[in-house]
Amino acid sequence: xxxxxxxxxxxxxxxxxxxxxxxxxxxxxxxxxSDADPTRPAALSKKLGIEIAPSNRDAVQWADTVxxxxxxxxxxxxxxxxxEVVTPEHLIISIAxxxxxxxxxxxxxxxxxxxxxxxxxxxxxxxxxxFTLGARATAEDRDTVxxxxxxCGVAHELPETQFDxxxxxxGSGPAFFARFLLHLVDAAKAEGLSEDDATVLATQTMxxxxxxxxNSDLSPEQLIQSVTSAKGTxxxxxxxxxxxxxxxxxxxxxxxATRRSRELGQANP
Numbered sequence: 233x234x235x236x237x238x239x240x241x242x243x244x245x246x247x248x249x250x251x252x253x254x255x256x257x258x259x260x261x262x263x264x265x266s267d268a269d270p271t272r273p274a275a276l277s278k279k280l281g282i283e284i285a286p287s288n289r290d291a292v293q294w295a296d297t298v299x300x301x302x303x304x305x306x307x308x309x310x311x312x313x314x315x316e317v318v319t320p321e322h323l324i325i326s327i328a329x330x331x332x333x334x335x336x337x338x339x340x341x342x343x344x345x346x347x348x349x350x351x352x353x354x355x356x357x358x359x360x361x362x363f364t365l366g367a368r369a370t371a372e373d374r375d376t377v378x379x380x381x382x383x384c385g386v387a388h389e390l391p392e393t394q395f396d397x398x399x400x401x402x403g404s405g406p407a408f409f410a411r412f413l414l415h416l417v418d419a420a421k422a423e424g425l426s427e428d429d430a431t432v433l434a435t436q437t438m439x440x441x442x443x444x445x446x447n448s449d450l451s452p453e454q455l456i457q458s459v460t461s462a463k464g465t466x467x468x469x470x471x472x473x474x475x476x477x478x479x480x481x482x483x484x485x486x487x488x489a490t491r492r493s494r495e496l497g498q499a500n501p
Contacts, residue, residue: 233258234294234297235297236263237263237299238298238299238300238310241272242352244276244301246359247301247327250354250355250357250385254383260280260283261281264284264285292314298323298324307336311339322343324336324340327350331496333366346377347395362389363378396493400488400493409438420433420434
């Protein structure tokens with residue numbers, strides 16, 4: 233399999249690094265990248281050993297599987313550039329937030345298209361990668377994308393109608409979790425911990441909580457109950473959260489990100 237990455241930003245780097253690290257039958261020699269900023273493919277070539285494509289069109293003509301890793305606002309221009317070189321033999325995997333399958337398929341007639349919402353946790357091979365198949369994608373294409381995304385963490389198929397919420401939750405979610413962690417660290421510093429110690433404690437606690445919920449039958453509610461004792465420290469802290477607009481704030485955060493995903497999908501010329 234020859235893989236081309238159109239766009240060589242942080243998300244493309246995360247996917248490439250995870251695929252290479254997983255030791256699939258895809259060596260760096262079979263991965264090419266192109267980008268509007270030529271320094272990015274050059275940096276990734278030095279870091280990961282991938283090949284540098286002379287242009288987007290050259291990358292597509294060389295590859296059979298193409299990741300579109302450009303910003304949503306740049307996708308239309310890239311598709312106009314590639315329409316003459318994409319064929320029905322190409323599997324196109326788009327990670328552009330908000331951009332609909334039907335629109336990409338209309339701009340690339342005949343191409344097999346899969347839409348993916350990954351997240352940056354692919355850098356740790358623990359990404360949450362949600363995908364949905366286009367009208368011309370095959371069962372073999374599903375197997376291909378599951379293998380590639382599985383190397384980066386978890387691959388999960390959902391209908392495209394749910395992708396705006398997916399984008400808000402798992403796509404943007406790492407930033408939301410990290411923001412909450414920053415506030416935990418700041419609060420612990422105010423109580424006397426050093427920033428380094430508070431960061432270690434908060435990060436490991438977040439990681440351990442996620443791992444426990446993933447690997448056990450505990451629901452979040454059951455975990456909360458297991459940690460909370462009457463008149464204890466956890467109960468005292470939860471009382472503050474429960475008396476605040478914390479839940480409403482989280483709902484508003486996800487709603488805003490979901491709304492923006494919808495707007496990006498509608499912003500077509």
